[in-house]
Amino acid sequence: MIFLRGDESEQRRAEKLTRITDVLAERVDRLEEARGSAWSMFQAAIALEQEVQARTRELEQALADLSERNRELAITRAAAEEANRSKTRFLRAASHDLLQPLSAAKLFLSALRDTQLDPFQSELTQRLSGAFESVEELMHAVLDIARLDSQRIEFQRKPVELAQLFSRLGVEYAPMAEAKGLKLSFAPTSAVVESDPVFLRRIAQNLVSNAIKYTDRGGVLVGVRRRGDRAWLDVLDTGVGIAPEDRSRIFDEFQRIGREGGAPGMGLGLSIVRRACAKLGHAIALDSEPGRGTAFRISLPLLTPGVVPARTDAALPGPSLRGRVALVVENDDAMRLAYQFLLGDRLGMVARVSGGTAEALAMMGDEPPDVVIADYNLDNDDTGLQAIRALREAAGQPVPAIMVSARRDAEIGRASLELGVPMLEKPIRAEELQSVLQRILA
Known part of the structure; x- marks a missing residue:
């Protein structure tokens, strides 16, 4: 009987050891699983970090490329704006040389219409006038478009x-x-x-x-x-x-x-x-x-009632121009001759023509004219504004004056306004010049 109890004791001890072994094995398995999961997470973290670094490098490159593109666009835009300004400057400069002979031709035609013409000659002068009007309209249209496309245009x-x-x-x-x-x-x-x-x-x-x-x-x-x-x-x-x-x-x-x-x-x-x-x-x-x-x-x-602008260009009745002295400051030979025909033959004025400020001062002498007609663009950086100022200073009085220009420039308009001088755009019309002369001499 004692032997049997010993066998049972050994059996129970073996079973206990088996259970302990199973528990230990289970714990080892769990530790292995945990160690494997942590390793996987570690590897995933390393992979993620590498991905972040790669994406960061790509983003930095993209930002560098974008900065370069922006710089190129800025350079291109600046070049385009400068080209546009150059185009506008060229058109302004060219317009003076183009409108100068056109203005002279229109004044000659105006003088021609006042002479005795047969029907055929009248028709020719009428057709010539229409052709010049078309050229003038086209030139002004191109200049207007150039000005409106300019980034520096100023409105008054x-x-x-x-x-x-x-x-x-x-x-x-x-x-x-x-x-x-x-x-x-x-x-x-x-x-x-x-x-x-x-x-x-x-x-x-x-x-x-x-x-x-x-x-x-x-x-x-x-x-x-x-x-x-x-x-x-x-x-x-x-x-x-x-x-x-x-x-x-x-x-x-x-x-x-x-x-x-x-x-x-x-x-x-x-x-x-x-x-x-x-x-x-x-x-x-x-x-x-x-x-x-x-x-x-x-x-x-719409402005409120009572706000009425000054009538600077209204056609007002004026005195006769016959016998009045007009001092013309104009550097173009054809325009000087055209002024002599218009002012002298058509309007009965005494026309004294000069090519610049110095010549006009010498021609004026001690007796100021009744009116000065000055072209803005003169030779050797001389301008009509300088001529008007110098003539008024020499005369000691604000001699009436008219500024004539082929340039549609806001600065010229402001400077003329400060001098109290009306400005006419080339090509000038004989009727418009006559109306302005009558108004300022009234």
Whole structure:
């Protein structure tokens, strides 16, 4: 019996050792699993770090590439802006040389029309005048586009009386409308708006000119509608109209619509209108029906009643110019001769012509002229502004003067305004020069 109990004891001890062994084996297995998981995590962390480093290097390279591209774009943009400024400077410089003979030719034609001509000669002078007008219109259009594309353009915003603008447009475009048998009408208005007077006039000129060109029957009406704090400048015609598919492209350069052999021109007028309105912040509206006409509308800031600009260019009755002395400062031989024909033969004035400031001072002597007419661009860095200042200083009095320039430069306009001198743009018209002379000598 004692032997049997010993066997049972050994058996129980063996079973206990087996269970302990199993537990230890299980713990070892768990430790191995934990060690494997930690190793996997360690390896994953190393892989992630390597991935982060790789992505960081790629991002740094991308940023370096982007910085280089931005630098290249900045250089390209600066070069483009400089090219644009160079183009504008070239056009301004070239315009003076191109408009100089054109201005002289128009003055010669004006003097020629005052002579006795037979019907054939009259027709030739009329056709020549029309050709010069077309050249002038094209040159001004190209210059306007160059100025509006310039990043440094300066606008002179001031009150503009639309009645005064309408009066000038009527005088300018009535002959063109009459030649086509059209009625050109301007609705009376007392509206005063804020805009650049030079470019607002160019906008209105292009719209009225376009309306007449594309109208064969009926007429053109120009008016103003007030809507709250806005005044809408309306130009309505009874012309060919504009199809819906053409309404976007008509504002592009060199785009013309209508029938074959229709309106003359280069298709730049509406491009100038779009550019000028965009720069000035004037909205454009278009309403048209093919075969029944078109209405262009320009939105302008309306000023309060009582704000009336000074009438600097109104045609006022003036005294007779006969016998009055005009001292001309002009470096171009053809222009000097043209002035002598216009001032002396047509207006009966005494014309004394000089080529620069020094010659004008010597010619004036002790007796100041009644008026000075000076071209801005003279030889050897001399300018008409310097000539006017020197002549006034030598005379001891503010002699009336007129500045003439082929350059549409805001600085020249401001300097002329400071001197109290009106400025005429080349090519000058004989009637316009006569009107200004009568006004300033009144």
